[in-house]
Structures are given as C-alpha cells and as structure tokens.
Amino acid sequence: YxxxxxxxxxxxxxxxxxxxxxxASTDGLKTNFGYNVKYNKKGKKLRGHMNIIFRRLEGDGIHTYQIKGNAIQSLGVNMANMSAKFGEFITKANLQDITDPDNHIPIAGNLRLKVEMTDRGEPGTDDSIGFNLTKTNGVLLYSSNWSGLRTDEMTLAGGNLVVHSGYSMARLIDVFEVLSWPNPTDSFFNLKINTNSQEMVKITIFDINSRLISHREFDPKEEYQFGNTLQSGSYFVRVSQGEKEEVIRLIKY
Incomplete structure (x- = not known):
C-alpha cells in the first residue's frame, strides 16, 4: 500500500x-491554526506545514506565541467512520514569542508536536482538533485541551478541516498492548509490551499533579521493572512506541 x-x-x-x-494559553483567548500535510507522488516522503498562534496573559500583558512545524514525521488517517474521519500527524517544531513583530524571541527548538483531528463533514462546524507540544523528554509545553492524561480534541469555533484517503487504517493489523502488574504494589511494577514492532519503547512517569518524575526507554522484547524508588501515591505512566501510545494509572502503597 x-x-x-x-x-x-x-x-x-x-x-x-x-x-x-x-x-498554557489563557482561557477565552484565540488559538489560530493552519496546516497542510500530504505524501509526495511516490508515497514515500511527507510534505507540508503547520502553524499555530496562541495567546497567554502574563505579568506585562498578553503575549503571542507561535508553534511552527518544520519536519513532518508521520501522517495517519482512519476512514472507518465516514461521518467522523480521523487524522493525526507528528512533526518536529519550534516555539517562539512573536508578541513584538519586529523582535521574535526563540523559546525552544527540536520539539515534538502531535496534532489530532476529526473531520465531520461540511461546513466544518462540528470538526474538532487537538494540539500537544512536548520536549523530547516528555515535558508538556502546550496542550490545547488537557484532560489530565492526554490532549483531547475540541470543537472548532471557526474554520474547517479535511481528512482524505483512499485507504482505511482499520484494515491494518497494528498490535500495541500494555500489560502491567502488580497494581497496586508496595514494591515495584512490571511492564510488558505486546507489539509487532522492534522500535524502542518509551516510558514516562508523572505524579498525580502531572509533574514529570522520570523518562526511560527499553527494548520491547524485554520485561521492564520499575517503581521501587517511588513514594506512596498514584502515578500516570505514558507508554509509547513510535506513534502508538497508551496511558495507565498505577498505585504505590
């Protein structure tokens, strides 16, 4: 294919x-966006752009920030439900403060931007989108709609989205299952991934307040053990491999 x-x-x-x-942007202030992502004629390389402008109230007034995608890494579409066509892409991105149009201030580069969207048909009033910008170590810089575990899509206040494909991702067999035990525990947790990919697995641990605790990688063929140094409490663990991701909740006595 x-x-x-x-x-x-x-x-x-x-x-x-x-x-x-x-x-994080300030409630009620606009986040504008525009993007276009597609494969080349041979279907091997991705081309496109992503531009997001958001605003936040700071001590000296409202600041305007720009997230700009600079290297599209992946694109996926799912046409299984034609009334809610899903798309997502991941791109490297830069973040800068553009409050002063004559003096843009770079904030960070080599960031990871994940965009998820649902196209619910014309005229676009029911379409939804979500933006999630992180550092390479998993630290969250910007989420457009944070649930406490992940970035959820939200309905557009204006605009339109188009997701198009001649193929359905529902026909692909893509295994990614996260197994963890014991839970709860008073010592350590075991983690095992059921996957058909050989790519390294990333594990990022956050406390109940979404503060980053640790970030590690391990071989998917191995069983990973962790948690013996964690304090008592609840933790959210994000397990990812390439574009696949799952968040689980673990409890340490």
Missing amino acids: KPVGDFITGGGFILPDNSAGQY
Whole structure:
C-alpha cells in the first residue's frame, strides 16, 4: 500500500478553556491554526506545514506565541467512520514569542508536536482538533485541551478541516498492548509490551499533579521493572512506541 492519496488540510481557530503546560494559553483567548500535510507522488516522503498562534496573559500583558512545524514525521488517517474521519500527524517544531513583530524571541527548538483531528463533514462546524507540544523528554509545553492524561480534541469555533484517503487504517493489523502488574504494589511494577514492532519503547512517569518524575526507554522484547524508588501515591505512566501510545494509572502503597 502506498499512501499517495492521503492528505489532511485545514485552518481556523479554537477557544481553549482547559489549556495546560509550561506555556498554557489563557482561557477565552484565540488559538489560530493552519496546516497542510500530504505524501509526495511516490508515497514515500511527507510534505507540508503547520502553524499555530496562541495567546497567554502574563505579568506585562498578553503575549503571542507561535508553534511552527518544520519536519513532518508521520501522517495517519482512519476512514472507518465516514461521518467522523480521523487524522493525526507528528512533526518536529519550534516555539517562539512573536508578541513584538519586529523582535521574535526563540523559546525552544527540536520539539515534538502531535496534532489530532476529526473531520465531520461540511461546513466544518462540528470538526474538532487537538494540539500537544512536548520536549523530547516528555515535558508538556502546550496542550490545547488537557484532560489530565492526554490532549483531547475540541470543537472548532471557526474554520474547517479535511481528512482524505483512499485507504482505511482499520484494515491494518497494528498490535500495541500494555500489560502491567502488580497494581497496586508496595514494591515495584512490571511492564510488558505486546507489539509487532522492534522500535524502542518509551516510558514516562508523572505524579498525580502531572509533574514529570522520570523518562526511560527499553527494548520491547524485554520485561521492564520499575517503581521501587517511588513514594506512596498514584502515578500516570505514558507508554509509547513510535506513534502508538497508551496511558495507565498505577498505585504505590
């Protein structure tokens, strides 16, 4: 299968009221966006752009920030439900303060931006989108709609999204299952991944307040043991392999 016909495009704005991260936007202020991602004619390389503008109230007034994608890494579409066509892509990105149009201030580069969207047909009033920007170590810089575990999509306040493909991801066999035990425990946790990929698995641990505790990688063929140094309490563990990701909750006595 060559994903030549896969593409996503869209533009508009949302009004986040549950943003999160080190640069969380202020409730009620617009987040504007525009993007276009597609494969080349041979279906081997991704082309496109991503531009997000969000705003936050700081001590000296409202600051305007820009997230700009600079290297599209993956694109996936799921047409299993034609009334709610799903798309997602991951790109490297930069973050900068563009409050002063004559003096843009770089904040960070080589970041990971994940965008998820659902196209519910014309005219786009029911379409939804979510933006999640992190450092390579998993630290959250910006989420447009944080649930406490992940970034959820939110309905557009204006604009339109288009997700297109000649193929359904529902037909692909893509195994990714996270097994953990014992839970709860007073000592350590075991983690095992059931997957058909050989890519390294990343594990990121957050406390109940979403503070980063640790970030590690391990071989998917191995059983990973951790938690003996954790204090008593509840923890959220994000397990990811490539584009696949699952969040589990663990309890340490």
